[in-house]
Amino acid sequence: MRWMKRFAATGFLLGSFMAAGPAQSADNYPSRPIRLIHGFAAGGAADTLSRIIADGLSRKLGQPIVVEAKPGAGGNIGADAIAKAEPDGYTIGLVTGAHAISPATYKSLSYQPADSFDMISTLVYYALxxxxxxxxxxxxxxxxxxxxxxxxxxxxxxxxxxxxxxxxxxxxxxxxxxxxxxxxxxxxxxxxxxxxxxxxxxxxxxxxxxxxxxxxxxxxxxxxxTSPTRTALLPDVPTVEEAGVKGYDVRTWAGVLAPKGTPSAVIAALNSATLDILNEPEIRQRLETAVGGEVRGSSPEEMKKLIQSEIVKWSGVVERAKIPKI
CATH class of the missing domain: 3.40.190.10 (Periplasmic binding protein-like II)
Structure with missing residues (x-):
């Protein structure tokens, strides 16, 4: 009987240790390099934004952040890779406004744009x-x-x-x-x-x-x-509305997220670090120069609400324009 009690006690301690694993790993997060995936070609806007954010977060978190481009399908290939990654905080991703358009333009997706991820923060809004x-x-x-x-x-x-x-x-x-x-x-x-x-x-x-x-x-x-007002980057280029198409307004955005199930403490650490670097004048200037837009961070909850509202908006646009799904 004594050996059974000893075995049960050992099992209890082992189980407690394993259950505490994610919380303990979050305490010293990050302890190794982080991968940042985006779904667009190298050299484009998403790639540029990713590298600016990677530089800032790497300095803030004290670990290298490696940017990895997985282009194709309007960002869906990259989003799929993020969704399927281990939710340990060592794979994060950058998505753009296209992330909320995909449900309207594709018959099926291997992930859910709002529910397959834990949001971290929005970064910037910009026109085309x-x-x-x-x-x-x-x-x-x-x-x-x-x-x-x-x-x-x-x-x-x-x-x-x-x-x-x-x-x-x-x-x-x-x-x-x-x-x-x-x-x-x-x-x-x-x-x-x-x-x-x-x-x-x-x-x-x-x-x-x-x-x-x-x-x-x-x-x-x-x-x-495509914005309702001219951009600082191209002040001499008129808006679509100025050209006579009244009410036209298209602006996109970029944000960072992680696979669903990433420890909440890790998400909190990433959100805090992201908001900190977005407040740095140098990072703000680089981001605004990169896309000619407006830097705007958020809470994870605010970013999720943005994506949910954008899904509704773009589904209506696709339906009215009669764009066939693929």
């Missing part, structure tokens, strides 16, 4: 830009719309991928302006810009920071920004 090559006949968005109305289905526009905010911005323009441009998806911002310059597509919806230098040098013409 509708652009053409400088030698393109349309010198304004109004002229482009007039050309598209004359030849329905003849014009195409490129984006960073099907289901991205860039894609939906073009589809919403189609619907609100009464035109029919054909969407051509690419695997990232840089690829869509290369396609525009090479003449593969006449129009792209791109990220302002990637187009700013080309617009300022005259290689590309920015026809309109």
């Amino acid at each position: 830009v509708i652009a053409v090559r400088n030698d393109y006949p349309a010198k304004s968005l109004g002229e482009l719309i007039a050309m598209a109305k004359q030849k329905p289905g003849a014009l195409s526009f490129g984006s960073v991928g099907f289901g991205s905010t860039h894609h939906l911005a073009g589809e919403l323009l189609d619907a609100m302006a009464g035109i029919d441009m054909v969407h051509v998806p690419y695997r990232g911002d840089s690829q869509s810009v290369t396609a525009l310059l090479g003449g593969e597509v006449p129009v792209i919806v791109g990220t302002p920071v990637l187009l700013a230098a080309q617009i300022q040098s005259g290689g590309i013409r920015g026809l309109a920004v």
Whole structure:
């Protein structure tokens, strides 16, 4: 009987130790390098944002943070990799507004955009830009719309991928302006810009920071920004609404999250570290310069509510625009 009691006591202590494991691991978190995944091509806006955040968090947390790009399917491949990673705080991810669009544009997903993750914080909000090559006949968005109305289905526009905010911005323009441009998806911002310059597509919806230098040098013409007000990065480019499409407003965002089940203490540590670096003038300037947007952190709960509300918003846009799911 004595050996049974001793065995039971040992088992109890072992069970208590194992149950305490996650809490104990959170106490000294992080104790090794962290991987930060995003779902877009290297060199694009998401990649740039990821590297800025990785630099800040690495310095704040005292561990290297390795950025890993898994491009494709409008960010879904990256999101799937994040969702399936071990929820130990050593894999986190950066997602953009496309994360809340996917439920509306895909018949099925291998993860749930709101429920398969533990949110950490939003980072930044920013507009997009509708652009053409400088030698393109349309010198304004109004002229482009007039050309598209004359030849329905003849014009195409490129984006960073099907289901991205860039894609939906073009589809919403189609619907609100009464035109029919054909969407051509690419695997990232840089690829869509290369396609525009090479003449593969006449129009792209791109990220302002990637187009700013080309617009300022005259290689590309920015026809309109998608926000209701002009952006500081491209003050001479009018808004879509200024071009006559009343009520048009598309802004995207970026945020960081982790796989569902990540210890709450780890999420709290990551949220605190993220909010701290977002308040640093250097990080704020780098983020704002990177996308020409507004830095805005949040609580995990606020980020989840944002994603849930965006899913409802974009589902309505997709339904009204009659975009077929894939």
